[in-house]
Amino acid sequence: MTFGQRLRHLRRARELTLTDLGRRVGRAPSQLSLLENGKREPKLSLLTSLAKALEVSVDELLSRQPPSRRAQLEIALEEAQRDPVYRSLDLPHLKVGKRVPNDVLEHLVGLYGELKRRHVKPTATPEEARRANAELRRAMRERGNYFPEVEREAQRTLDAVGYRGGALSQGMILSIVTNTGFTLRYVQDLPRSVRSVTDMRNRRIYLKRESLGMHTPRTILLQTLGHFILGHGNPRDFADFLRQRVEANYFAAAVLIPERTAAPYLQEAKRERDLSVEDLRDVYSVSYEMAAHRFTNLASTHLDLVCHFVRNDETGIIYKAYENDGLVFPTDSSGAIEGQRMCRYWSGRQVFASPDRYSIYYQYTDKPNGTHWCVAHVDPSRERNFAITLGVPYQESRWFRGRETTNRNKSQCPTGECCLRPPAELAERWEGMAWPSARAHSHVLAALPPGTFPGVDETDVYAFLDRYATD
Incomplete structure (x- = not known):
């Protein structure tokens, strides 16, 4: 089609009819008409003759770029x-x-x-969603969870408002909003299915003053701005939706914990053999989860370290995970980690059994493919508690605070049965005599909600914007 359009465009630009051009190349006008209408492909000898007759190169004649907007349409x-x-x-x-x-x-x-x-519509079955998530994790592992293009955009954003260092103030964040061409409104009736709503017509961002785990209002605001600064369009499918969320979350973290100041800070801590997630959290006034995840962004590129990160609930179900240090997570048949239950002997579960579950917990864990040192911390939330774990191979523990811990456990997971089956003595007493009533997880059986942004109730969002459109 494109070739035919270029041929017709060049012929008409030289005020030639099909008969005129046919005479020059020794072909019938009907044959040339078939070429122009995309119903036949030219042979190399004819291409050369056409290019000569139209006084252009063969490369220009074969260009895949439509010659005009009209031709493109x-x-x-x-x-x-x-x-x-x-x-x-x-x-x-x-x-x-x-x-x-x-x-x-x-x-x-x-x-x-x-x-x-x-x-x-970018919907997905649970199986498709897990496959998309597994593929995204693979891509993140290959690049060491470091996105240089997002780092650059975050730094440009900070430079534009005169950021010099330290924790990002509320005034600085509002300057970023203004500099990006938006205004901010806090409301109490934000639709329940969203973290924020952006009115593209009036360039307004609506937020609610509440924290959702690591998602504080300023984090949600920066994630929202990240979509626009990074040039995201409507997600093409669920995999694209996931990719955009990861990039927007990364952007927010890169603004709140800037590479330009955080990398030297961590490098100095490594030289002092005093790396710690809690210090990174305190210096930049962010959640422990964001500090741990941001550490994974910078570790491979700036500290020459490999590591892993996990977010799990008290029952051991994994909600978020990343590794490039050889840790073998439990996975399903699609390779997905999220939704699997981690070993009860890993630090992410042991922290809940420690005398003070809200204090920092350190542990060495001997696993089939080596020993890992981990630091775990429980981030309390309104609905449920989650443990955040950052870990490294044993030989890298020498750079971290807490390496002197005597806490140690042994795990045969994910291929062993050290925690998948009850201890033999316990099972002998109770097997066949227990009937637990399991909590229903209906989302496991259902396809993901339809729509461009899965799970968002568009009617609620549009009605919300209608209410505020004339304010």
């Missing part, structure tokens, strides 16, 4: 009409002539794009 409409989604409308084929205005083509192509978007 005609190609897009022709390809749309071949799409089964378009054909399902059972409309007659529309042949675009010279008299069809460009704005009509713009409308038709735009309507097809919306039809396609609504037909292919």
